[in-house]
Amino acid sequence: MIEGMTALYIFMLSAFTGYEVISRVPVILHTPLMSGSNFVHGIVLVGAMVAMGHANTPLELVIGFIGVMLAAGNAVGGYVVTERMLEMFKSSKGGN
Amino acid sequence: MDSIIEISYFVAAVLFILGLKRMSSPVTARGGILWAGVGMLVATLITFLWPDMHNYVLMTTAIFIGGVAAWWSGKRVAMTDMPQMIALYNGMGGGAAGAIAAVELLRGELHSTTFLTLAILGALIGSISFSGSLIAFAKLQGWLRKPLRFPGQTWFNLAIFLVAIGVGGWLVANGEFSGQLIALFFIMALAFGVLLALPIGGADMPVIISLFNALTGLAVGFEGFVLNNAAMIIAGTVVGAAGTLLTQLMAKAMNRSISNVLFSHFGATSTTEETVEGSMKPIDAADAGIMMAYAERVIIIPGYGMAVAQAQHKVKELMDLLLKRGVDVKFAIHPVAGRMPGHMNVLLAEADVPYDRLYDLEAINAELARADVALVIGANDVVNPMARSNPDSPIYGMPILNADQAKNVIVIKRGQGKGFSGVENALFFGDNTRMLYGDGKEMAGELISAIKQL
Numbered sequence: 001m002i003e004g005m006t007a008l009y010i011f012m013l014s015a016f017t018g019y020e021v022i023s024r025v026p027v028i029l030h031t032p033l034m035s036g037s038n039f040v041h042g043i044v045l046v047g048a049m050v051a052m053g054h055a056n057t058p059l060e061l062v063i064g065f066i067g068v069m070l071a072a073g074n075a076v077g078g079y080v081v082t083e084r085m086l087e088m089f090k091s092s093k094g095g096n
Numbered sequence: 097m098d099s100i101i102e103i104s105y106f107v108a109a110v111l112f113i114l115g116l117k118r119m120s121s122p123v124t125a126r127g128g129i130l131w132a133g134v135g136m137l138v139a140t141l142i143t144f145l146w147p148d149m150h151n152y153v154l155m156t157t158a159i160f161i162g163g164v165a166a167w168w169s170g171k172r173v174a175m176t177d178m179p180q181m182i183a184l185y186n187g188m189g190g191g192a193a194g195a196i197a198a199v200e201l202l203r204g205e206l207h208s209t210t211f212l213t214l215a216i217l218g219a220l221i222g223s224i225s226f227s228g229s230l231i232a233f234a235k236l237q238g239w240l241r242k243p244l245r246f247p248g249q250t251w252f253n254l255a256i257f258l259v260a261i262g263v264g265g266w267l268v269a270n271g272e273f274s275g276q277l278i279a280l281f282f283i284m285a286l287a288f289g290v291l292l293a294l295p296i297g298g299a300d301m302p303v304i305i306s307l308f309n310a311l312t313g314l315a316v317g318f319e320g321f322v323l324n325n326a327a328m329i330i331a332g333t334v335v336g337a338a339g340t341l342l343t344q345l346m347a348k349a350m351n352r353s354i355s356n357v358l359f360s361h362f363g364a365t366s367t368t369e370e371t372v373e374g375s376m377k378p379i380d381a382a383d384a385g386i387m388m389a390y391a392e393r394v395i396i397i398p399g400y401g402m403a404v405a406q407a408q409h410k411v412k413e414l415m416d417l418l419l420k421r422g423v424d425v426k427f428a429i430h431p432v433a434g435r436m437p438g439h440m441n442v443l444l445a446e447a448d449v450p451y452d453r454l455y456d457l458e459a460i461n462a463e464l465a466r467a468d469v470a471l472v473i474g475a476n477d478v479v480n481p482m483a484r485s486n487p488d489s490p491i492y493g494m495p496i497l498n499a500d501q502a503k504n505v506i507v508i509k510r511g512q513g514k515g516f517s518g519v520e521n522a523l524f525f526g527d528n529t530r531m532l533y534g535d536g537k538e539m540a541g542e543l544i545s546a547i548k549q550l
Contacts, residue, residue: 007321007329010326010329010330010333011317011329011333014317014329014330014333014334014337015333015334015336015337016337017113017334017337018116018313018333018334018335018336018337018338018339018341019337019338019341021113021116021117021120021334021338022116022120022337022338022341022342023341024120025120026121026122026456029119029120029121029122029125029438029441030342030345030346030431030438031178031179031438031439031441031442032119032125032438032442033116033119033120033338033342034182034305034306034309034339034342035178035182036115036116036119036128036129036132037116037309037313037334037335037338037339037342038182038185038186038189038309038312038335039129039132039133039136040112040115040116040132040136040313040331040334040335041186041189041309041312041313041316041331041332041335042136042185042189043108043112043136043139043316043327043328043331043332044189044192044193044196044312044316044319044328044332045136045140045143045159045192046105046139046140046143046325046327046328047192047193047196047316047319047320047323047325047328048192048195048196049140049143049144049146049149049155049159050143050146050149050323050325051195051196051199051200051323052151052154052155052158052199053146053148053149053150053151053152053155054148054149054150054199054203055151055199055203056203057202059202059275060199060202060203061151061154063195063198063199063202064151064195064199065154065155065157065158066158066191066195067191067192067194067195067196067198067199068155068158068159068162068192069158069159069161069162070162070188070189070191070192070195071162071188071189071192072158072159072160072161072162072163072166073162073163073165073166073185073188074166074185074186074188074189074192075136075140075163075166076162076163076164076166076167076170077166077167077169077170077181077184077185077188078182078185078186078189079129079132079133079136079170080166080167080170080171081170081173081178081181081182081185082119082129083129083130083133084170084171084175085175085178085442085445086119086125086126086128086129087126088442088445088446088448
């Protein structure tokens with residue numbers, strides 16, 4: 001599915017995308033953005049689910065369980081905290 | 097079924113990138129997290145359809161436990177404690193990446209050297225981020241107060257790191273391995289994370305949290321390759337790159353390199369005690385209030401002290417009062433004021449201070465010279481003119497807010513102690529500086545009542 005050079009291309013393009021997205025950000029958004037990117041790597045939940053779903057021995061299952069639990073915490077916690085922070089960004093002119 | 101999963105992951109990846117993009121402008125930021133959230137929801141739900149999986153009940157239970165605990169803590173935490181929560185959630189992500197690698201290694205179905213290498217690398221980085229972030233959390237939470245330093249620390253850390261790399265390399269080279277070796281590998285990686293974070297002092301915490309954030313992203317990306325999961329590869333790598341850039345921006349704001357933050361521990365080498373001419377001159381709230389009420393331009397410089405005292409609401413009240421009297425009030429925000437870049441912005445936003453009254457370093461420094469009053473509340477190192485004048489000072493070269501150039505400076509401070517860097521602050525001894533001793537919130541309150549009585 002994703003192999004060799006294709007994987008490398010995805011990696012490179014994603015890296016540039018990440019760099020571009022951040023490079024023109026005003027300082028006031030650094031913390032919310034760090035928090036937002038913290039939420040985005042919560043996608044590790046998907047991988048943790050797949051790993052746990054294929055676990056066979058009890059040990060694998062326990063580690064998988066911990067992994068899914070941690071990943072869910074990353075995703076949900078990251079979302080809640082970012083959302084709360086961004087909720088507070090209002091302009092004095094109202095509207096936007 | 098496979099193609100539905102693939103398409104969903106693709107949609108999720110697009111939503112993540114668009115979400116992050118929207119989060120980089122104040123106007124669209126609030127929608128951005130929603131977009132990313134939808135992407136996460138889609139990806140998570142569709143993963144239940146992944147072929148040949150079992151343990152669904154336990155899996156749902158794990159998601160429920162982790163999710164509810166994080167939801168509950170995230171909703172409850174005070175705005176001032178946000179940095180450590182980000183560290184905590186980030187650490188959890190790193191731990192999850194490590195767990196994925198552990199399961200895959202134990203299953204022993206990774207046969208190609210490339211996959212093994214990526215799994216091991218992801219595990220190494222994820223584990224370091226996990227244990228390091230937990231230490232960062234404990235430090236910011238105040239559970240670990242003193243930075244731990246001992247002679248030869250850097251070499252000791254390097255040795256641990258090399259052992260982890262060595263064991264990891266052995267695992268890759270041999271392909272066939274025991275649980276004990278895998279355990280040893282993880283213990284070494286986790287230990288290195290702890291050792292890396294332990295000596296870091298308070299003022300450097302934002303940089304290290306951001307670095308761990310980038311590392312978790314990278315670890316997630318690597319494990320994405322192992323699991324053949326495009327959403328993980330893209331999201332993880334995007335965060336890895338964005339986080340690295342953010343870390344660099346932060347380190348630059350303190351005029352230091354990342355390796356400098358990590359390996360030459362702040363203040364550890366400087367032993368020369370500078371002496372400062374002059375004395376600290378106290379003022380009471382009534383006089384300070386008059387000074388501000390009859391000023392034309394007031395610039396407020398908040399720092400970590402404002403966060404600790406939870407003074408942001410009182411400060412906002414003070415701003416409203418001054419604005420009503422026709423005083424022009426602006427806020428000067430140093431990039432590393434507080435414990436994270438933008439920490440002050442978030443706190444002031446919480447108190448409903450409109451973000452267009454907040455100015456960053458470059459925008460406000462020229463105006464400081466024209467300000468009648470610069471009110472420094474709980475900031476210290478970021479307004480220390482020694483960063484400009486004294487090449488021997490450990491903070492020399494750090495860009496600062498030139499508060500000392502304002503006509504009058506009022507400093508709200510709890511006592512005569514030094515800042516986080518342990519450096520004497522020449523600003524406090526200036527001829528135009530008056531010290532208003534007390535808790536930030538209390539003193540802001542007294543300023544308000546003083547101005548109201550005029």
